[in-house]
Amino acid sequence: MKIAIFGFGAVGRGVAKVLMDRERMSRVLGDYSVVAVADSRGSMVSDSVDLRKALEFKEKTGRLPEGMSVEEIIENVDFDVALELTPTNIETGEPGLTHIKKCLEKGAHVVTSNKGPLVVAYRELERLARKKGVRLMFEATVGGAMPVIKLIRRNLAGNRIESIKGILNGTCNYILSRMEREKLSYRQILAEAKELGIAEANESYDVEGIDSAAKLVILANAVMGMDVKFEDVEVNGITEITPEAFEIALEKGYTIRLIAEVSESELKVGPRLVSLNNPLCVHGTLNAMLIQTDLAGEVFVIGRGAGSVETASAVISDLADIRACSDDL
C-alpha cells in the first residue's frame, strides 16, 4: 500500500508517528510505504519517505522542505491511498476538496480528517468515489478516536438509524463540565482553557456550535441517508450559559451539555439539560454519542474526541478497513 500524506499539522504528524511503528502497523496494513508527505509550504517525495526526518524538519522549521506541491504530487506520484489531513474550511472545503476530488479522479482511495470537503460536497464526493471504484473514508472527521462512522455503517449494518444524539466537541464539554463543578463563569473557564491549549485563540468555531454542526451534517448525510447542508442545522452555542443556570439545573439533578442531535425531523445543536445519571453526561474533553436503532436498540459510545495520536488512530482504522476490503492492497 503506497500512502501519500497531505497536511502535516497535529493529525498528520500523529499519523506519521504511528506509521513509524512498522512492525505493528504492517500487521493491520500489510506492506506499506509512505511515498509523499506534503504541507502547504513543501514536501518530501520518495519510494519510502523517512518519516523521522520529515518530523524533525517540520519541528525545527515549522514546515517541510521545498518540493512538489500537493497538486503536483497527485499528478505525478503513484500512490494507492491519500491521507487528506489539511485544515478544515467549512465554507469552501478548500484546499481539501480539490485534493480529494483529484485523488478520487485518479483512482486513489482517500482517508480524510478534514470536515470541510464533506460538509460542502459529501454527495458529490461519495458518487465520485463509487464511480471510480475507490473508497472515501472519514472516521477522523467526527468524534476523533471515538468510533462513529464505521461503528454505524459496519457494526450496525442492516439497522435503521432512527436518531443520533451526542457530544461532538471536546472544547465545549471541557468548559461546561468545569462550569458545572467549579461554579465559575464561562469567560473565566474559557480563558483558562485557552492557556491550556484546549480552546483555540479564536474560539468561536467551537463555542458557537459550528464545529458540532459540521460534524452533525456529516453524520446526517453519511450514516442517515439524508441530504442536508450546514445551513439546515439550527445552531446555538454555549457562550450565554451562566453559573446560575448550572445551579438551577444541578438542584434538580441535571447538568448542561452542548448536544448535537439528528433524526428525521430534527437537525440541531444547542445546550440541553442532561440528567446527571445519563451516560451522555461525560466530563472533560470526552465525546459521547447515543445511537437509536430499530434492531440493536440503543448503542452508546464514549471516546476521546480530539488529540494528535487519538485522531491518528481513527485514520489508521480507515486504512486498515480499506486494506481488509481491497484485494489489490
Added chain:
Amino acid sequence: MKIAIFGFGAVGRGVAKVLMDRERMSRVLGDYSVVAVADSRGSMVSDSVDLRKALEFKEKTGRLPEGMSVEEIIENVDFDVALELTPTNIETGEPGLTHIKKCLEKGAHVVTSNKGPLVVAYRELERLARKKGVRLMFEATVGGAMPVIKLIRRNLAGNRIESIKGILNGTCNYILSRMEREKLSYRQILAEAKELGIAEANESYDVEGIDSAAKLVILANAVMGMDVKFEDVEVNGITEITPEAFEIALEKGYTIRLIAEVSESELKVGPRLVSLNNPLCVHGTLNAMLIQTDLAGEVFVIGRGAGSVETASAVISDLADIRACSDDL
C-alpha cells in the same frame, strides 16, 4: 450469498425475521438466499427457503419439519456462509464445534452466536479458517447487539488493547441493579427475574459468572492475542451479595456490579465496587465495556447484551462484513 442457518431458537428465528426484510437486507448483503434452515429435529432445504413458513411451522410444532440433519446439509448442500446458532455448551462445544469445523473445512464462511466452540477451540478454528481462506465471525457471542469484536478489531485496528473491563451478563446486571434500587434480597429478585424470563429456570450459568467468564475467554483469545482456557479465569458469581453490602457501598457513592476484566496480568470475573459516576454503572439488562488502548485512549460502549432481534443485528453485521470484504459474494 447462499446462507445456511443451523439452530432455530430465539437467535435463529430473530435472524430469519430480519432476513425476511429483503429490500433492506439486500442493501447490506447484496443478493442473498437462505438455502437451508435446520434445528436439532428437522430442516427445510431449497433454493430459497420460505422463512415465513419455517417460522410458522416452528411456532406451531416447536420444531422444523423432518428432513436432512445439519451434517447432511453441510455435506450435500451448496452454501457460502453458515450461521451456527445452536445452543452453547462450554464444556464440549458441541454440536456447534463439529458444525463449524465441517463448514470451514468445506470452504464456507461461518458466523456464530455460539460461545461453546470458541471457548473450547478458538485457536484451532481460527487457524482452520485462515488455512481455508474463509472467515469465522462471532460478534453475537459477546455483548449481543453491543459492538465488541469488530469494534476492537476494525474500529480500533492498530491499537494495542491494554485491558478490557465490562459487564457482559444482562441477567446479573438486572438482578444487581434492582438490588441496588429496591434493597431487596438476591433470592427475591432472582425469583421475579425468572418469572419475567430474564433469568433462566436454571440460573447458575448466569449468576455464578460462568457466562461472563466464557465471554471473557473469547475476548482474551480473539482480540487480545492471548491463549487462555476457561479454567484460567478466576470466577466469582453474585449469589452471596447481600442488601447490606449495597447499603454500605451506596453510602460511599458506589454500587456493586459483576465485572469481567482482562489484561496481561488479570483474567477474572467477580462482583466489584463501581462508582455511581462511572459509566460502567449501567442499569437493567444492559451490557457495558471499557476498552483501554494505547492510541485511542479509553473507548467505552453500552448496548443491549441479549434479545432475539438484538443478537440478530450482530449476526447481520458479521454477514455484511463478510460481504464487504469478499469479492465473490
